[in-house]
Amino acid sequence: MHSWKLILAVIVGGFGSLCAKSERPNVIIILTDDQSPFAHINDAYRDGAKPQEQESWAAYGAPVYSPNVDRLAERGMLFTDANVTTTVCTPSRYTTLTGRYAARTEGARFNGMFPEGSMTRVENNVELGADELNLARILQGNGYRTGFVGKSHFINHDLMLHRRLGEDAGLKLYDQGSDPSNASVDSSLKHNHDVWRKWIQAYGFDYVESHYQGNLRELYNDKLNQHNMEYTAKAAIEFVQEAAGDPFFLYFAPTMPHDPNAWEKDGKGKYHCALDADPRVTPEGYMAPEYDFMPTRSQIMRDVVDRGFHPDTAYITWMDAAFGALFDALEEKGALDNTLIVFASDHGAYRYGKSTLYEGGMRVPLIVSWPRVIEGGSRFDGLVSNIDYVPTILEACQIQVPDGYHIDGVSLMPALLDPESTVIHESILGDIGYSRGVKTKKWKYVAVRYPESVHEKMLSGGFFPNWSAPGREQPYLVRNSHLGWHAAEGNPNYFQLDQLYDLENDPEELKNLFLQKPIVAARMKALLSQHLKQLPDHPFGEFTE
Incomplete structure (x- = not known):
């Protein structure tokens, strides 16, 4: 049985x-x-x-x-x-x-x-x-x-x-x-x-x-x-x-x-x-x-x-x-x-x-x-x-x-x-492709991180799959290049490694406040780390160290 x-x-x-x-x-x-x-x-x-x-x-x-x-x-x-x-x-x-x-x-x-x-x-x-x-x-x-x-x-x-x-x-x-x-x-x-x-x-x-x-x-x-x-x-x-x-x-x-x-x-x-x-x-x-x-x-x-x-x-x-x-x-x-x-x-x-x-x-x-x-x-x-x-x-x-x-x-x-x-x-976790995020009622923080093999390929000038165009220098979050292309076109901060949004005042998530709000950013990063450490043994940048 x-x-x-x-x-x-x-x-x-x-x-x-x-x-x-x-x-x-x-x-x-x-x-x-x-x-x-x-x-x-x-x-x-x-x-x-x-x-x-x-x-x-x-x-x-x-x-x-x-x-x-x-x-x-x-x-x-x-x-x-x-x-x-x-x-x-x-x-x-x-x-x-x-x-x-x-x-x-x-x-x-x-x-x-x-x-x-x-x-x-x-x-x-x-x-x-x-x-x-x-x-x-x-x-x-x-x-x-x-x-x-x-x-x-x-x-x-x-x-x-x-x-x-x-x-x-x-x-x-x-x-x-x-x-x-x-x-x-x-x-x-x-x-x-x-x-x-x-x-x-x-x-x-x-x-x-x-x-x-x-x-x-x-x-x-x-x-x-x-x-x-x-x-x-x-x-x-x-x-x-x-x-x-x-x-x-x-x-x-x-x-x-x-x-x-x-x-x-x-x-x-x-x-x-x-x-x-x-x-x-x-x-x-x-x-x-x-x-x-x-x-x-x-x-x-x-x-x-x-x-x-x-x-x-x-x-x-x-x-x-x-x-x-x-x-x-x-x-x-x-x-x-x-x-x-x-x-x-x-x-x-x-x-x-x-x-x-x-x-x-x-x-x-x-x-x-x-x-x-x-x-x-x-x-x-x-x-x-x-x-x-x-x-x-x-x-x-x-x-x-x-x-x-x-x-x-x-x-x-x-x-x-x-x-x-x-x-x-109080907060919820998001996980898709090369990104992880944490959301509260007011704030959302999104982190984009890559495994070492991807970093090496980027540094060596390698190209990643693109949709209806030549290869690109930075990979989409997901393997589906059709979804990636549309997502990148529709969201101006798509490739940024650290993103912080004020959902109350910017529900469209157009203005990245990561550099302007360092205290909030640090708090949200710590919150994301708490969520990720509850998952199985799969690293994600500095968040699971």
Whole structure:
């Protein structure tokens, strides 16, 4: 028996009687992809301008029509300063499912790249370890039926990125330009979907449907590079409807608003990857659409326009309609009042903050709803982080953290019950690529440091990968040069080694005060050092000496 199964056997025995004393909540995590909470991103909509970035929700003041997410906020708590510790998809999803900093991953790939004693470069190289505990495994071992719908991106990266390795592992290949409706391609897609389903199930999920192993482009087919909210929502609804007497946990991760950009049109005026796309195209083949549980795409567009919203925001309403269908299914089942819903995003995307520790990447929308417990329409303005989701859920479900399993976060239950007099964190840690940062309500300090091998290459005049240009003399924070290029273009202090920002007076983080505020800088550096010394044996400049 795997070590995590032995641990869970002890947990079940010790907590079965406790959990029987009161009805445990159902749990749903809804995790959108690349979404900031800022309402001012696309104010240009009002002037008819073309949007440039992902939009937020009306509950956060955005000029969009999202009545179902608004309803979720009205019966729950809205967080105004929710953050993630790492600002790209994979490590953030790892943290969401473990409550642990990404650098703690037990994934073989990451630990092979960064053995003890070496500096880590956390990005899309983090995976759940094969025997590592995560929220699904813990809940499954405590009597919960567990479900997974949507985007994974936290296991088997090598098989996904190197297609021949995937073929060796049992996946079938097809051409980039092939037609998904072709019988052979359709069969290959169904086969691959089943193989990935079994792989994901092994991480603690009883039910796995309508899943994507990674981003849409990682399906390696031009016609599959489109979103399909109905397809994912249908599986989520079916899971809820099929859940019997046992409480359930659903991890629901849509592919939007990550690119391909759902607000962009093709040369013929169509939203080519979103509302005007073919609803029969799915990652498991060509399927007849049976989506009468939510409005049609044309109805959604008409509703958006008739209500006076910009048509390019209709993709938000499309997402919202899918979530509304899920909420309706919960209500019909009589489960809504006792379902704890954590509604968030994996990271932000404002002003190309993705892959950085700026607010545009760290800040995310977060709404937590549990009508039986949380006062509707409440809000919390304090610092919270995605490391806090798992301990919150475990406390709500009356499940103790397993012995020997380190969780970095703390439960949000005190804030959910008493937002006026609660402090969750005085400071939080950020970690991405070659940078580490610490944030308080007023200040943020970001440090950029390089391992010795990179220093030597820089001193010898070596060049590092660049995007759409010759090599550059200084590396981007992350290996993905496309993300690095955009992040550097959108954030003027990107390459500076020490950065200090007054978040109250400079929320855009444009003015680096590191030299002007030496006392504050020293205090924030010491605070960052305290955080980093709690992590495994991976040095980071002077902070871990």
